[in-house]
């Protein structure tokens with residue numbers, strides 16, 4: 001790619017063409033209204049030589065920069081817009097162990113020992129965030145302990161298997177909570193049992209991102225805002241990076257641009273699937289919130305990022321999920337959130353949504369982050385999905401150690417290779433299959449509640465000695481719940497394969513991480 005072509009891509013980008021939906025809605029958001037301090041850095045307007053050039057000033061790039069600078073190397077961050085303007089300051093603030101990939105799938109793919117090592121790295125990411133907040137006395141981040149991952153279906157065996165793997169095999173600090181305990185703290189009959197993670201926590205995301213940027217500066221890193229990297233010449237010992245008004249030369253370049261890297265490295269960018277996520281904050285709910293939800297940690301109620309929420313500002317709910325699939329307007333997202341909250345907690349109605357915003361996440365096909373050296377001196381820290389607070393911290397530290405100390409633990413991610421995300425058709429496949437899984441999840445949850453209600457009715461009847469009713473009609477199965485997802489996925493996969501056949505194999509070449517099919 002020439003600098004001119006990339007510049008054309010970026011002029012659209014900087015003017016907000018590609019990202020207009022995520023840029024316009026944030027300034028009025030709850031985080032912005034409660035921000036500790038603003039953050040502003042100059043553009044790069046001269047030529048500069050450094051040891052490490054980091055492209056992207058989100059959490060991944062900022063962590064790399066801080067850790068490289070702490071080890072005494074010179075490092076500069078190029079940020080096309082403002083530091084952490086996208087996912088890194090718009091997220092829901094859950095700092096959790098683990099990855100976007102399901103832990104059982106991780107074991108299937110890499111075996112229990114390697115999965116355990118990866119899990120430990122993810123926990124180190126949580127500890128990194130905790131320590132960074134504490135050691136730098138970050139203002140306004142307000143960490144609150146605990147994460148409760150509850151089930152909307154009565155799937156005790158599945159939950160026990162996960163709890164056993166995490167607790168016994170991985171040595172993770174978790175607690176299995178029975179349905180009664182969950183419902184004592186979350187007053188809704190939507191939930192059954194859950195896994196509690198006492199060492200997880202939630203934070204004010206914007207204040208953390210700005211605090212991290214300040215910590216990187218304090219460690220000696222340089223940050224340039226409104227300075228897009230337009231082209232890279234990665235050949236040679238000193239790599240060259242072109243920006244609109246200055247050039248950089250660096251021994252190492254770290255690509256930490258998430259879904260926005262496109263014009264710079266299109267073949268790498270094609271391995272990341274952008275998905276828009278929405279977050280809402282209600283108006284103050286007063287006492288009725290304290291009655292409905294007495295748990296102060298973060299709550300998730302589905303593995304696939306359906307609904308997750310936490311209490312903020314004393315008596316407001318911050319709610320994310322449900323509306324996540326397609327980019328949508330603020331009004332439509334607010335309606336979806338209002339409906340979701342009132343469905344799960346009818347006692348909170350009527351809900352008024354005061355803030356809604358969106359951000360774009362980058363997913364790999366296997367839902368694990370892309371971490372490693374893709375060519376000599378060219379590093380990738382990308383695709384952290386909806387699980388980026390701990391994993392950007394982990395990846396940032398891992399890459400900084402790899403560059404400065406030759407630490408090669410990033411190789412633990414080698415089984416998770418760069419996989420083409422399928423272009424337009426592949427994206428449609430992924431979205432439709434995700435949607436059908438959400439629909440199926442909802443259906444399964446509905447059936448679980450009906451089963452429970454039926455059981456309670458039968459128990460009540462038995463206890464007053466009325467003869468039991470004739471056996472009820474067999475419960476309607478979901479309309480071929482699993483086949484629906486599988487069918488749609490199969491049809492669209494065929495289309496994707498046909499499209500790929502026409503275009504030839506567009507997966508990135510020259511990757512040190514090799515290739516594979518999507519999981």
Ligand SMILES: Cc1cc2nc3c(=O)[nH]c(=O)nc-3n(C[C@H](O)[C@H](O)[C@H](O)COP(=O)(O)OP(=O)(O)OC[C@H]3O[C@@H](n4cnc5c(N)ncnc54)[C@H](O)[C@@H]3O)c2cc1C
Pocket residue numbers: 055056057058059060061078079080081082083084085086087088089090091092093094095096227228229230256257258259260261262264276277278279320358359360361362381382383384385386387388389390391392
């Ligand atoms: C709505 C939402 C809710 C979320 N909730 C959670 C949560 O509760 N917990 C959790 O763990 N994770 C959550 N996430 C995910 C998490 O926020 C992200 O995974 C993480 O912030 C990604 O960080 P990043 O640095 O990779 O990317 P980004 O924050 O996207 O930063 C990348 C930066 O690179 C810059 N850039 C790109 N290309 C160039 C270039 N050529 N030159 C210069 N700069 C460039 C961009 O301008 C951008 O600022 C959520 C995300 C969203 C959107």
